[in-house]
Structures are given as structure tokens and as C-alpha cells.
Amino acid sequence: MASLKMLRMRINSVKSTRKITQAMKMVAAAKLRRAQSQAEAARPYAERMERMLASLGAAVATSPDAPQLLVGSGRDQVHLLVVMTADRGLAGAFNSGVGRFARARIRTLEAEGKTVKILSIGRKGAVYLKREFASRFVGEVSFQGKKTVEFADAAEVVARISKMLEAGEFDVCTLIYNRFKSVISQVPSEQRLIPAPLPELQTETTSGPQAMYEYEPSEEEILAALLPQNLGVQVYRAILENSAGFYGAQMNAMDNATRNAGEMINKLTLNYNRTRQANITRELIEIISGAEAV
Amino acid sequence: MAGTFQLELVSPARLLLSRAVEMAVIPAAEGEMGVLPGHAPMIVALRGGVISVTEGGQVTERLFVGGGFAEITPDRVTVLADDATPVASLSKALAATTLAAAEAAMADAQSLTPEKRDQAMATLLSARAMVVTAEAP
Incomplete structure (x- = not known):
């Protein structure tokens, strides 16, 4: 049986651990609120971007000289996986969940004979x-030390991806991240970035048939500017959801x-008291x- | 002018404006464009410039946008701005640093592809517009 002193020391150390975890919980709760409101504030832009792209993309996607960002390179050989995790740990299965998901994905892709390249965002996943x-690593990005992630940071990631696309280094780009389902549930999920999955045109039933738009300057020029922006929005949204999650x-x-x-x-306290009484x-x-012996 | 339309101004970070207005002047890539209710549907690219909003016959709001897109339908205008600041809170110092950065990027871009040069040029023009706006509000 442990001595009283040992027990006392252990109780004290567990107590200070509890203080630390409690403080971390409070900090996480406060940051969660901020991250959540940031993610919500970014939603309108993404929604409207999607709407605009839907009307534009459908018109151009079928033409043979559609931009690569929209239709990809037409092949399906080299896959770029953008794996997004947090920079820090102590968050339960958050990081390893994405890691496991990514690993399973890589294994299936490689079993099919595809080449896999990895770009990691966040230190833990790397x-x-x-x-x-x-x-398979081609690069890693980390936002460590940054208080809030700005849209410019996402744009930087996208610039890197599109540079690789121009150089023909991959055919399909997929984003793997933790979708923020609720505060207590984050689901590792994947989202294809390139070729862009075109949203269904018939989603909007309010305005009847889709209006025909005029474009200024030309369709192609707008699309060429809109696509990188859209990619940035997707990545930005994933980053925000990831940090909220x-x-x-x-x-x-x-x-x-x-x-x-x-x-x-x-x-431990129970144990301590028993020992003391014993x-x-x-x-x-x-x-x-x-006394009796005397 | 009796009619109004819904104007929405969003930047990647947040929704800046969403309300019914009478007229909006937006800096389209090929010239300023006044939009009234019932405009033909259009999608336009924006250059750096000022969006002015008219309500009740007066300009009630002026915002500087650094480029982006606008979707115009007869009863709604959605502006997707790269970044947007109310003209009143635009500072000369910020405009000057943005301009300096854009000029440096332009100098770098001379050796790159035409598309890259065009992009740098657009940034530079947007920065110049920002300086002009900041100096003469």
C-alpha cells in the first residue's frame, strides 16, 4: 500500500492536471465560438459563388477548350490529395480520424494503380x-502561429495547386478534411476540387427556367477569373470548418x-482516507x- | 423612380450589405455601370473602384471594392467582392502601401506570361483607384 505522503502527492498532481484541462476547455470553447461565427460569415459568399458558377459552368463545360481548372486534364492517373488537419493535438481523435481516412483513401487509390501525391495543410496530419x-509528399502548409486564417492564406494554397496543375503534375485533386457536423461530431470527408463537380442546375425552382445571362467581358474571361476564386472559397471554407471542428x-x-x-x-481521496484511518x-x-503488557 | 431591387454585397469573410436599394453604380471591368431595377440579367467582372448605393434619391453608401464579380438579375444584384471597405474608413497610408506592393508585383511580372502580367496590371489599377478614392473621398 502506498504511503500517505505518496497518495497526497498524487492527488495534488491530478488536481493540477484537472486545472489545466479545465482551462484548456474554456479556451477551446471561446475559440470555438469565434471560429464558428467566422465560418458562418463566410457562408453567403460561398453560396452565391456556387450559384454564379452553376449558371456559368454549365455553358462552358461542354466546349472543348474549357479551362483546366473546371474540367481537369481529362485523365485520372495522378491524384493529388490535400489533407487538412489541425496544427496542434490534444483534441481526441480529430487529427487521427482524418489521417486514417486519408490513409484508407491512399491505399485504395494505389491498389487501383494510381499515383498519389499529398499536400498537407496543418502540422499534425503531415x-x-x-x-x-x-x-508521396509534395508539400506542406501550416498556419501555425496565426490567430485567424484569412482568405489570402487560402488563396496562397490555391495558387500552389493551380501552379501544379499548369505543370501537369496531377489530374485529379481531392480535399480531405473534417466536416463540421456539430460541436460534438466532426466527420472526415472528401471533396473533389478539380475537375470541379458542377452543381445541379435544376436546384433553383423559384425563378423557373434559368435566366440567360449576358457577360461582360466574355464568358471565358469571367470564368478564368472566377474559377481560381471559387477554388479559394472552397479551400477557405474547408479551413474554417476544420478549425471550428x-x-x-x-x-x-x-x-x-x-x-x-x-x-x-x-x-485517490477515498484511498487516502482509508489508509489514514488504518x-x-x-x-x-x-x-x-x-499498556496492557505493563 | 419607385422600384427597388435587392443589393447584396459579400466578401469572402462576410456579408457586408443586403437590402433593397433604388440604384447602384458598380465599377464593371469595361466601365462604370448604373443598375436600376429590372436590369437585363448579366454577369460582369469588376475592377477596383467604388460602388455607390442610392436610396431615396441620395447616395447613402460608398464602398471601395478591389475587384470581383457581380451577378445582375431584374430583381437582385449580387456583388462578390474580393475585398470591400467603406470609403469613409479607407486610409491613405494603406492605399499607399497597397500601391507600392502592386507596383513591385508589376515590375516582377514583366518577365512572366501575358496572363500573369494582365493580372498584375489589374491589381495595379485597382491599387491606383484605391489611392485616388482615399485622397478625394
């Missing part, structure tokens, strides 16, 4: 996947940790039996 797939996951993980620490403190009883017996 560390996770590098263990197994270091040779991260704080949600961290909040949960820290909540659990705090609860577990509380349980442990209770157990000690007192033993001392009493010693005194009494000593």
Missing part, C-alpha cells in the same frame, strides 16, 4: 502521414479529461497492547 507515405473536438476531449481527473481524485487504528492497537 506528421501522421509522413510515417508511411513520406515519398478542431476547437469542438478539443473542447470535448478536455471536458472528458476534466471529468476523468475528477473521478481519479475521488478514488494507520490510526494500528497506532491505537499498539498503544493499547503496550
Whole structure:
């Protein structure tokens, strides 16, 4: 049986752990709120962009000289996976969930004989996947140390992707990230970026048949400017959802940790009191039996 | 003018404006464009410039946009701006630094592809418009 002093020390250390996890939970909750409102604020732009692209893309997608960003290179050999995770850990299965998802995806693609390239966003995912797939890495991006992620950061990632596309380094680009379903549930999911999945034209039933637009300057020119922007929006949205999801996951993980620490403190305290009482009883017996012997 | 239309101005970060207005002047790529209710459907690219909003016969709001797109339908105008700032809060210093950065990018772009040069040129023009707007509000 552990001595009283040892027990006391352990109780104290678990108590300070609980304080830390509690503080981290509060911080995560505060940051979650901010990340969530940022993600919500970005939604209108993405929605309207989608609407505009739907009317524009359908008109151009069938023509043979449609831009690569829209239709891809027409092949399906080299896959670029953009894997998005957080920069920090202590968030339960948040990072490893995406990592596992990405790994399964890479395995199936390679089993089909495709070439896989990985671009990782966020430090944790890079560390996770590098263990197994270091040779497939083409780059990593990290937003570590940044307070908020701006649209310009997403645009930078997109500039990198489109440069690779121009150089013909990949055919299909897929984004893997944690979709923010709710505060307690983040779902690793994938989204194809290139070739762009064209949204269904018949989604809007309010205005009847789609209006015919005039374009100024030309359709092609607008599309050429709109597509990178759209890609940026997609990436930006994923980044924001990812960071909101991260704080949600961290909040949960820290909540659990705090609860577990509380349980442990209770157990240890019980143990401590039992030992203390046993000690007192033993001392009493010693005194009494000593007195009787006299 | 009795009619109004719904004007929405969104930047990637947030929704800046969404309300019924009488007229909006938007800086389209090929010249300023006044939009009244019932305009023919159009999709236009924007250059850097000022969007002015008219309500009740007066200009009630002026915002600087650094490029983007606008979708115009008879009863709605959606402006997707790359970035947008109310003219009143535009600062000369910021405009000057933006212009300097754009000029440097333009100098770099001389050796690149025509598309890249065009892009740098557009940025430069937008920055110049920003300086002009900032100096004469």
C-alpha cells in the first residue's frame, strides 16, 4: 500500500492536471465560438459563388477548350490529395480520424494503380502521414502561429495547386478534411476540387427556367477569373470548418479529461482516507497492547 | 423612380450589405455601370473602384471594392467582392502601401506570361483607384 505522503502527492498532481484541462476547455470553447461565427460569415459568399458558377459552368463545360481548372486534364492517373488537419493535438481523435481516412483513401487509390501525391495543410496530419507515405509528399502548409486564417492564406494554397496543375503534375485533386457536423461530431470527408463537380442546375425552382445571362467581358474571361476564386472559397471554407471542428473536438476531449481527473481524485481521496484511518487504528492497537503488557 | 431591387454585397469573410436599394453604380471591368431595377440579367467582372448605393434619391453608401464579380438579375444584384471597405474608413497610408506592393508585383511580372502580367496590371489599377478614392473621398 502506498504511503500517505505518496497518495497526497498524487492527488495534488491530478488536481493540477484537472486545472489545466479545465482551462484548456474554456479556451477551446471561446475559440470555438469565434471560429464558428467566422465560418458562418463566410457562408453567403460561398453560396452565391456556387450559384454564379452553376449558371456559368454549365455553358462552358461542354466546349472543348474549357479551362483546366473546371474540367481537369481529362485523365485520372495522378491524384493529388490535400489533407487538412489541425496544427496542434490534444483534441481526441480529430487529427487521427482524418489521417486514417486519408490513409484508407491512399491505399485504395494505389491498389487501383494510381499515383498519389499529398499536400498537407496543418502540422499534425503531415506528421501522421509522413510515417508511411513520406515519398508521396509534395508539400506542406501550416498556419501555425496565426490567430485567424484569412482568405489570402487560402488563396496562397490555391495558387500552389493551380501552379501544379499548369505543370501537369496531377489530374485529379481531392480535399480531405473534417466536416463540421456539430460541436460534438466532426466527420472526415472528401471533396473533389478539380475537375470541379458542377452543381445541379435544376436546384433553383423559384425563378423557373434559368435566366440567360449576358457577360461582360466574355464568358471565358469571367470564368478564368472566377474559377481560381471559387477554388479559394472552397479551400477557405474547408479551413474554417476544420478549425471550428478542431476547437469542438478539443473542447470535448478536455471536458472528458476534466471529468476523468475528477473521478481519479475521488478514488485517490477515498484511498487516502482509508489508509489514514488504518494507520490510526494500528497506532491505537499498539498503544493499547503496550499498556496492557505493563 | 419607385422600384427597388435587392443589393447584396459579400466578401469572402462576410456579408457586408443586403437590402433593397433604388440604384447602384458598380465599377464593371469595361466601365462604370448604373443598375436600376429590372436590369437585363448579366454577369460582369469588376475592377477596383467604388460602388455607390442610392436610396431615396441620395447616395447613402460608398464602398471601395478591389475587384470581383457581380451577378445582375431584374430583381437582385449580387456583388462578390474580393475585398470591400467603406470609403469613409479607407486610409491613405494603406492605399499607399497597397500601391507600392502592386507596383513591385508589376515590375516582377514583366518577365512572366501575358496572363500573369494582365493580372498584375489589374491589381495595379485597382491599387491606383484605391489611392485616388482615399485622397478625394
